[in-house]
Amino acid sequence: MHTSTRLFIIFSLMTMTVWANNTLSLENEFIRVDVNNRAYNTGRFSIQTTQGNPATPLDDDQPLSLGKPYPWSSYTTFLIDGNPVVFGGVASKRAGKNSITGTVTRQAVIGDTIQTTVHYNTITLTQTLQMVRNPSTLVKDLVLIDYTAHNTDTQAHTIGARIMMDTWLGSNDAAPFRVGERSIQSESIIKDYPVDYWLTFDSLQKPTVIAQGLIRNPRLKITPPNRTAYVNWGTLADAVWDFSYITGRSFIRSGESEPDTALAMYWDPIELPPNGTRVIRTAYGLGGVTLSPGALSLGLTAPAEHYFNDAAPIPIVAYVQNSGGFDSSDTVLSLDIPKGFVLVEGETPHTIGWLAVNETRQVVFKLQPKQPGKGPHTIALKATSSTLPSNSTQRSLATITPPKPTHALSIEQLSANYYKIIVTITNASPHALLDLNYRLTLPDGFKFAWFESNNKPILALSDASQKQLSWVIHGNSHPGDAQLALIESYAGIGTHEYLHSLTLAID
Template sequence: MLLAVPSLASAATPLSFENEFVRVVVNPGPKEAGRFSISTTGGDPSRPESARKPLIFGGTTPWTSYTTLTIDGTSYVFGGPTSRRAGKAARYGDLIGTPQVTSTSITHTGRLGDVEVVQELALVRGPSTRMLDTVRITYRLKNVGTTTRRVGLRVMLDTMLGSNDGAPVRAGTEAITAACALTGKAVPDYWQAFDSVANPTVISQGSLRGEGLTPPDKLLFADWGSFADEPWEPTLAPGQGFIRKGETDPDTATALLWNPEPLAPGATRVLSTAYGIGGVTLRPGQLALGLTAPAEAQFLHERTQPFTVAGYLENAGGFDARDVTLTLTVPEGLELIAGQPELHFAALPKGQTVQGSWTLRPNGAASGTLPLVLAGRSANVEANQITREIQVDVPSPRLKTLPERRQVPSETNGLPTVVLAPVVLAPATGFAAARLELTYDPAVIRAFDVSRGRAFVEKNVLLPGWQFDLSQPGRVVITATRGEAAPLTQAEVNLAIIQFRAVAPGTSTLRLTEAVLTNGRGERIPVETTETSITVLH
């Protein structure tokens, strides 16, 4: 991991960090301070031609991409002012302090009216590659004034793939061929840009949903000139192309908008997106294929998150293809919840690309490495097929008490401190009954009561068969069943809450020495247990 920090003798030296995949450069200012570019270093290891290519225009002195805040209807640009086209006529605030640079992130802080803004660019793992080839772009907006403000955010990215400043963009089921705005449910999980399925130079991916990300309210694609001249939301004409406004060259850019919302004094709003290298499995041929999906997924019962799969088919042959089909085969362990498994196209002209989008979800029927298969067929062109693997995790049941080790005072308000220790099963699959034994040090804490968890309550009615025994110091025994109620299958369920009272300073381990769980057929459910502790302070 490499980084560059400006010295006192050379304030113009760019701020940067990089690894074997990507490089991030931030303009040190004073003009255009805080604006950034992203490029590849080694790029995608499977495509050597993707090395040393820009993903966001700007090189070592980025200025064309910029971020806007709207505060009570007035637009401000984050960072230093500019005399160039991108945000030239906009209002600006002030940068506070010096940038914070590490080997994996750069942070700037600015003040725009009553709003303090922290911009953080940090390396994260790409959702489709699981490599550190993606940059998370985060803004923390805090109202440091005394009046509630309506605050929104726009992040504009001047996308560029290699030497292609007008690279085609693909989102959901569509190739974006004209300026447009996607809102609400039309905002996809991610968007990708590449010039060819048969022989791409570099593939980029903007991720909009996922862990730690905040989906924008609106996703705009337009020519860079329209975004450069309008710091908030430009007017897009029907059929408007990607020729740079007022010029003759193609120049694609993207803007993410989060609508203005009330921000109370002292409140903070955190908004994040991610951009980097896209993971697309490719197979050349007369019908060239590309298939992308998250590298990992997890089954969590009712908390299971669906994900989007996108498939691309390009006619790379020398003539038009007739009666074309694009088919996705989904393995056991995944289920198709949106999209048709087979798409039909009457004709596909040579050099043209079609795509499909499907929504899948793990169903718990299988785990491990699961293959997605995409096939392209035509009445007059040789068929092709591609496989992309996805790692699906179905967690084993785990029984735990406290989520972390606890430290408590010996007294609270003049009385011995009471500590609540929930006993939680995650996940629960067909759970029907339990016998638990937990041990602890009675010289440090003492159990005085046990409350039943939601596992033994059905429609607000207490289920029969709940018992506990505290007769032996240092030992809690719980025996409980759901009786005639249906077995539980859900991501997490509380079995019990044990109430302890502090006795004397020291540390007591909480250890589940017996954990017998059974399903509705009386079969034992294998379960892992974890230890934790309670420390009573002097």
């Protein structure tokens, strides 16, 4: 913990923004993200818990990624026209040292985000960090990591990205990565993702920290990377893009005796046309696992909510650890499927058989909604063995109506022929809404002012918040009862058109 003087500015009961000369930070009762604000390693970030998961008393004030007191060991690389460019300021330490960087032109706390902007030739790169609700826990214990690359050139350029994170769980740098039914304990590359997240934890019986990264999430507009490399940190620190991959190589760095885990997510280069934009997102923070300690310790993960009209399969992952002191024979996991759902992947009961002492296994199930209706549903998991006592746990899955923003529209006369259209967008839901866009269709006789852009994007609208948009229009016609259309586009609801009748009292 660094000792520089801090000024605390409270933006909400959930999120606190902290400013200091050397770091910019966001903090709530669950997690904290620090961004390096020094001349070197500018823009690099680290994540740690504050009070963590209330059900896990050992995870208070524990790192989820390294870099204290000033983040430096995790970094992001953009591959621009085949040239690796490390995001942020010049590196002062091993991670990405002596690499090409752009110029940091701005870094600031903006609302409930920390934004860093870098210019490299005609490419503008922006990193935005924001705390968002975890789909597994429904509280803000995840950091959304957003990168936007914008091509300001008149020529096309190819742009790819690699996000490298130096993961760490409390004092444990050797916990395996768990992706679907895979437990990754040595160097591996994954290109297909059976579930929407990866987890890492040291124990189900008495975990220190359970961390989770999102691979795919339509609500947060997170799309999977083309591949993810799980490698020792030293290899990724030294190689800013490609590296020499050896399947099964230990996480222990050369010449050392302790494992040092890290991962790198790659989004392959695509061509970005003039004025084109590419958005890359992931999220990292606390894992949402329902735990039941015992001789057969159980964990169960699933989204806490699912849109009732979404027919996509829902991934459920069951974890079992033999904590009983001797081997478990005839080990079986059984999933109780709630009414309105059918099992489309996996089988129940699922036979594991022999489970050695301290061994952990995980099993993936996928449930297909079949008119489940709105409301809570209970998913129950049971483990049995011929040599150890049985154990069970359960988790709630709620089917809900998709969140939808609302709006209010008004018009203000600026001069004889100029008017301002004002639209206030409200998000009353408990979730952040991302990538909304609004535009107008004007009545006959009216045009947008020469300086005005019709498309008004909202990159992020926080839960229980509002944002105001405006358009300046002009025309010689009297608006009277003329109608204009507000066009709203949002991934969660599609595209909708709203007609508004405008009546002006103009002398």
